[in-house]
Amino acid sequence: MTETEVTYPTLTDGDVTVWFEDIGPSRADELLKTYKVDYRKFRPSYAEGLARDMENGNWNFDGSPIRIDIEENLFDGQHRLNAVRKSKTTQRFCVIAGLPVKAYDTTDSGLARTYADSLRRRGYNNVSMRTALIKLIDRWNNGLSLGDTKRRTPPELDAVHNKNMDSINWAISNTVSTSYKVDMPPAMVAFAWWSLGQLDTTDCKTFMVGVAEGENLRKGQPIYTLRERLRNDAEERYTRNEYAHLTFQAWNAFRDSKELTRLQFPSGLVSRDNMAVPR
Structure with missing residues (x-):
């Protein structure tokens, strides 16, 4: 125009x-x-x-x-x-x-609608988790910190949602049945399901269900080590980057069939430059 x-x-x-x-x-x-x-x-x-x-x-x-x-x-x-x-x-x-002049006092004073409200109107469930996952995917795909606060507009979030619809639905479906058993914020559990599922859905299920259920595990196994670290540090306030680093570090050892008895953070703040990259 x-x-x-x-x-x-x-x-x-x-x-x-x-x-x-x-x-x-x-x-x-x-x-x-x-x-x-x-x-x-x-x-x-x-x-x-x-x-x-x-x-x-x-x-x-x-x-x-x-x-x-x-x-x-x-x-x-x-x-x-x-x-x-x-x-x-x-x-x-x-x-x-x-x-x-007094009209200003009541302008925009109502409850603001959110992107989650838009998703709910369109018939989606678990809209808060879905919204959080969409934002994490957007940051990950753009090489940004998972804690980045740059605002994305509804059309931009829609583009991410539409492009990743199937994998997002798969991740949320699995998260709903496991997140309450994992000592990690639900959004980060969903992101773990999504990101690891991009690499191998079968291995992802084995890994994430193991972290959630803790069955048939022994000391030295990467899944056991991650599960215990999360349980022992349940009161810690890790950043999103730190949760991802711990998860990806254990995942990589699991995929390589290696023993892992300790999870470590890199020196300094965990960022996209020094965090573990899932493979």
Whole structure:
């Protein structure tokens, strides 16, 4: 969509006027100049995510308006308008002007919908675990720390979900029956099922069920060593990278049919640069 001057019908009720407008970078600049009060802290990562969606044609107009009060101050829409400016695209918005100054106090004060809510609406179960796993897969595939906090937009998460749908379903199905027996956060159990299942589903089942059940194990076996480490350190707050490193270290020894009596962390913080890589 390109920025053009289009006149849209307006609806007026007292001081309030409502209209639709195609807003491009220059118009976004005009409106942002009226953002004179620091109503909300600007979050660059959020605006950048919206800009990526706009650039890729994935941003959806959901009816949320650009709001301007009776004193002509923009008080709702700074992230969307900054995204228009950054993406150099033109997007259609509903604009409401002339609102009471007090309208800000109730704007966006409701309970925000999450990506998990979107998955639930589409009929998926275990949506919190599914959402966490999607984010971990995205970080892993992009070479990022499993604890990375960069925001991903719903369309970006959908792309990961759709691409890995079968393996995600398989991992979650197995996680549901085993996670309560493994002393590790459920999301990391799901990620272990997913990542190891990418290499060999049969070996993955043997390994993960062994960690969960602990049957027919003896000291020196990698599965036994991982299970005991997790049980003994159940009160420890390991990072996601640390849980993955321990799991992958034991997995590699299991796959190589080697004895393993001790799991160790590399010196310093565990990162994607020094953690064990499953094979």
